[in-house]
Amino acid sequence: MALGHNNYGKAEVRLLRVDRDDDTHEIVDLNVSVALAGDLAETHLTGDNAHVLPTDTQKNTVYAFARDGIGSPEAFGLRLARHFVDSQPSIHRARVSLVEYPWQRLGPHSFARSGGGVRTAAVTYDGTTAWVVSGLTDLVLLNSTGSEFTGYIVDPYTTLAPATDRVLATSVEAAWRYAGDTGDWNELAARAWAALISAFVGTYSYSLQQTLHAMGQAVLDAVPEVVEVRLSLPNRHHFQVDLSPFGLENPGEVFNPDDRPYGLIEGTVLRDDAPPAGAAWSLRGTA
């Protein structure tokens, strides 16, 4: 028997960083998870922890490094990932995953949690190469028209009627891989984010797959630094309610937004010359 891939780390270290350099405070609200891999067979096989940097220490490191400021989720992740690998001989790969919760300013030192999606980043470092993946999740978008779904396969289990005007809604989960490990991460993320929204809004949709592809392509068009985009789009079905039993028409006005089941459309759009993904998407090193 053999020990296969393994990693460990501290997950969901919650961190609020307040920048109080002047009267107008800035805040950054993060959820940081660390995963480390390396020369760790002994703790699995015998319980000898000599090569183990405790997850508690990883948590402390997150807080201590925050003392010098965050910059961006990507930059903060890069600092942490490089620290763990470069300072510990037994740690050969580190992956730092971050979620940034958005806040809207209400005053010089007052804020409200805002919606419209949360920002994500995942940085992986193996001692030589650093891979940077940025993304967003929980961005719920809806088009109240401009969507149809027709011309599909009909088999003995088909009951769906073609739709020539339907509500299209999804909760966007997107991640995009950069070619390099430097950049103005905040600006790049903002540009990708805008491209995703713009493509969703601007695409007359014959399928959610088509919308997905348009969104991925839009990021590649808008951000040359990006080489690959992955999207996961749950189809949040809005069923037009049949009001005919009550003597009423329903010309696309009354919908039941159903919870389950839901369609789930996932896809990747990448540049023809995209370099191999390496460990960008997983510490396991496979895509």
Place this chain on the structure above:
Amino acid sequence: MALGHNNYGKAEVRLLRVDRDDDTHEIVDLNVSVALAGDLAETHLTGDNAHVLPTDTQKNTVYAFARDGIGSPEAFGLRLARHFVDSQPSIHRARVSLVEYPWQRLGPHSFARSGGGVRTAAVTYDGTTAWVVSGLTDLVLLNSTGSEFTGYIVDPYTTLAPATDRVLATSVEAAWRYAGDTGDWNELAARAWAALISAFVGTYSYSLQQTLHAMGQAVLDAVPEVVEVRLSLPNRHHFQVDLSPFGLENPGEVFNPDDRPYGLIEGTVLRDDAPPAGAAWSLRGTA
């Protein structure tokens, strides 16, 4: 033995209403719950359902009534509550509770779910009187300074150190009762909402209780139609991280936003001449 208070109804009817009257669509996204009470002993005691309006029918009614438009959660709730009581002799009281999810416009028929709290309403009708309670929930607010907590009781179980500059954060749940059953509900809710935020931002806080009271008072000041405000404010503790083991100071910059336990501060502010609450807060008819 006796049958005490009882009610029944359909909960969480999800409804998206699209107004397509012109090229720029409007949407209203609601979660509607109905609770009915009345002459219902037989179904409890013998299973005779002759007085029971099925919850499935209640759901149908929500969708059918949506055909004529929503107006506001309060107005829609009033229409529904009155319908159930006025059309069914066995139904003596109806309560319709509504949550409205906010969406931000992205285009003529494109929208993004936004954050910053969801709007709530609860309407109760007993055949004669209609009580209207409006509110909001999930509005997360944070002041990064301007808050202290000192001068409290010290007992043998006290370990808390006084704080003269702390982060104050809470997820606001507020509900306010109107004196009457008519009004421009959307405008009134917007005014109450603004008053709550403004009071949170503008109050130098010696306790979350004090902030709560200021918020309630602000609603009464801003909206004469309101006679009572109830607030539930979880204290979302942000603990200043001790960085001294790492040779670092932490001058109010690095915080751990903890999940549990949390303080929970609840309170009511009302006008001296507020009329009795009746069934405003509960179909049970007690406050």
Place this chain on the structure above:
Amino acid sequence: MALGHNNYGKAEVRLLRVDRDDDTHEIVDLNVSVALAGDLAETHLTGDNAHVLPTDTQKNTVYAFARDGIGSPEAFGLRLARHFVDSQPSIHRARVSLVEYPWQRLGPHSFARSGGGVRTAAVTYDGTTAWVVSGLTDLVLLNSTGSEFTGYIVDPYTTLAPATDRVLATSVEAAWRYAGDTGDWNELAARAWAALISAFVGTYSYSLQQTLHAMGQAVLDAVPEVVEVRLSLPNRHHFQVDLSPFGLENPGEVFNPDDRPYGLIEGTVLRDDAPPAGAAWSLRGTA
């Protein structure tokens, strides 16, 4: 303007108590919430905290009192509630709410979290009287036959067909009030719990209301110490799937357990001579 009812406290203090008195360990896993009311106007009106026992101190007290053992959620809650009121002149009422998570023994010091509902208790004390309410929640029960729903009101919004053989499922939330403040709480709770399940299983159901009433009555029959039972039963609809488009019958075998909306049936069963509820159900002192 006036300050109305208010309370505050620490919510969701998580506590695992290990009894290691002999080689076979016992564990109790609790979630404890404290709410206090009293002479607290000053902290609301001026931010003067001289009468405030900090929620942090309440948390410490929960852990310190756990040092002497738990006994039962009810007994532990009584000790805590009495302590807060009796030791602090400004605290006039205390309510301690507890959830106990069940664990199944796997070995002398090994356990697995089990399902089948969690136990609850809520104890309120005002310096003179202690009210004890026990309960359970998250107990999901299902009868695959023995349930019908017919004979209900038909109105213009009715589309539901009568059902003479349906699946009946619910997630039981029950709470029962005791006449007194002493008892073998663990034994009493076990007896009430068994009565609830037995009544659900043994009742041929013409409506979920009828099942609710049978469940409440069963607790009163089985536990003379109980004077009132409150039940909240969401009707977890299981819709029989129409397989006729695929040339198949569905004789009550294939169901879609839907999430939303759901029926919600709530009711109270109490003894004719039940004493007034006082503050048993709410620190506000109303039922």
Place this chain on the structure above:
Amino acid sequence: MALGHNNYGKAEVRLLRVDRDDDTHEIVDLNVSVALAGDLAETHLTGDNAHVLPTDTQKNTVYAFARDGIGSPEAFGLRLARHFVDSQPSIHRARVSLVEYPWQRLGPHSFARSGGGVRTAAVTYDGTTAWVVSGLTDLVLLNSTGSEFTGYIVDPYTTLAPATDRVLATSVEAAWRYAGDTGDWNELAARAWAALISAFVGTYSYSLQQTLHAMGQAVLDAVPEVVEVRLSLPNRHHFQVDLSPFGLENPGEVFNPDDRPYGLIEGTVLRDDAPPAGAAWSLRGTA
């Protein structure tokens, strides 16, 4: 630009199957998700859906196939996966993921949802090979002693004290890959499940990694049909509460079960001669 890996399908089809062949009913409660891949570029690139089997049809197929009984999650998944690929030329790979919720019998046709983990299965089929992965999740285990953590790396960010007697708790997520695609799946799963629990209970633990490895090895030992085991073990920290400020000792009796952050230990144990994983773990075809 290129379209990379993509798949789509219906997620979370909820299904209750009642077997009413005799007076004692049997129930199976499933959550079924389908993901399909194949010749699907056109719907992405042009919105031509001629190769798309709608997710609605996939849902119908799940319900229709349930008419013939479930057997086991694995067998039901195999039937569905083979159907989608073998009946649709454009579908080249199908993955069916299933969760089975456990119910305890209360009577001939009465049941209670039980805890102690839910069963999972994921079946992938590419027209030639079928891969079967079984597993479990949400199995929460706790040892109240028999666990230590010492001898780890100490660096400038270390504050953790060594523990020679701690509570060890985790929520087990396990998945194991079979060499073949036939077997008595229910019996095999039961054996793997028992091995996981037995290893957790029986291992004196020097690290959660060591426990993880023992659990994986136990499955390989107990089930020769399994060639690889993957485990994800969150370390649900239970912190011993410092009661010394209150003049109390705490000899391992009072613990605070904290929510976040948590350690997360992930690892794989596999046979030396395990065949390549192919698409067993992902439709993407990478491990």
